[in-house]
Amino acid sequence: MDRIAVLVPCWNEVLTIEKVVKDFKRVLPEAVIYVYDNNSTDGTAELAIRAGAVVRHEYRQGKGNVIRSMFRDIDADCYVMVDGDDTYSAENARDMVNLVLEGKADMVIGDRLSSTYFEENKRPFHNSGNVLVRRFINMFWGENACEIKDVMTGYRALSPMFVKTFPILSKGFEIETEMTIHALDKNLLLANVPVTYRDRPKGSVSKLHTFRDGIKVLKTIFMLYKDYRPLRFFSITALLLAFISLILFIPVFHEYMVTGLVPKMPTLVTSGFFMMAALVSFGIGLVLDTEVKNARKNLEIQMNMIRILLRKS
CATH class of the missing domain: 3.90.550.10 (Spore Coat Polysaccharide Biosynthesis Protein SpsA; Chain A)
Structure with a gap:
């Protein structure tokens, strides 16, 4: 060495x-x-x-x-x-x-x-x-x-x-x-x-x-x-998707409250898909965050082993 x-x-x-x-x-x-x-x-x-x-x-x-x-x-x-x-x-x-x-x-x-x-x-x-x-x-x-x-x-x-x-x-x-x-x-x-x-x-x-x-x-x-930061990354993505969903949903909901009708059904469906995508994105972030934390734990163990080997050498 x-x-x-x-x-x-x-x-x-x-x-x-x-x-x-x-x-x-x-x-x-x-x-x-x-x-x-x-x-x-x-x-x-x-x-x-x-x-x-x-x-x-x-x-x-x-x-x-x-x-x-x-x-x-x-x-x-x-x-x-x-x-x-x-x-x-x-x-x-x-x-x-x-x-x-x-x-x-x-x-x-x-x-x-x-x-x-x-x-x-x-x-x-x-x-x-x-x-x-x-x-x-x-x-x-x-x-x-x-x-x-x-x-x-x-x-x-x-x-x-x-x-x-x-x-x-x-x-x-x-x-x-x-x-x-x-x-x-x-x-x-x-x-x-x-x-x-x-x-x-x-x-x-x-x-x-x-x-x-x-x-x-x-x-x-x-x-x-x-x-390295999947929960933050996918949470930001989820917030953006949820925001788009709300932008589409609010006018439809307002019209329903006024008239009792939903004439813009495609807009309502699209809003629902965006909200589902937001929930999926947040769920992906939670799962990957757990994986990243496990990887960090394994790295800490690996670093401890390397430190022991370096002391021996």
Whole structure:
């Protein structure tokens, strides 16, 4: 088992990967630097080896797929996850690692938004997108989400407890959002460390598509809200359906009270169907909420077992 493992997912980062590896070897000399090459065609893997990294390959395209393999393959007391584009400074890594090794955090977030991100990032829709995602998570996950300063940062330090209990479902750039929501939902220890962010060097191209990947991230938030908070999700759906039902029913009921007749029978029937759908939706929420609570109980048992194994090792 490694003391510290630095995980660097890479796809065509030939301009920056050598510097990233050397910077982290300098700041964390005891760490093992793992570069997972995701079908690069520009010599990224060869440069990473020359710089002293352990290079492995993930042939399923997508950052989520890469991180899934990293988390499965590597055992360490602390994991540092960082992008290979040299936008994050290695100088902050020691502070982040110490929080994990001292047991003060299961996930340390490298917070770009509190430092240089808005000045350095040249893509304005990325700036507004980060703020929008953070606001959605604050709205859905309540007071705990206020601990999160930067939802979509690719710079994090992670404990083995987080890494070995995190079920990765995303295949692409939604992975950071999924990690953040998992930590919030499972009440794991969180910490923020402001980190220096710099824009990509000239000639280096971002793989993130602003609108396409942004829509995927927002979809991930809503789907995880349904999965992790089903009673709230389906209760909101039930309220909306019940509201529509009442809007349709009230005029029919008023006319019946005045004339004693129900001339708009189709409207009355439609209203009844909407109310039945509302009751079904609420019932689904109750059933799924029970399943989610049972899953949380099982996860707590699993986390206790992992903690025992870590102490033995």
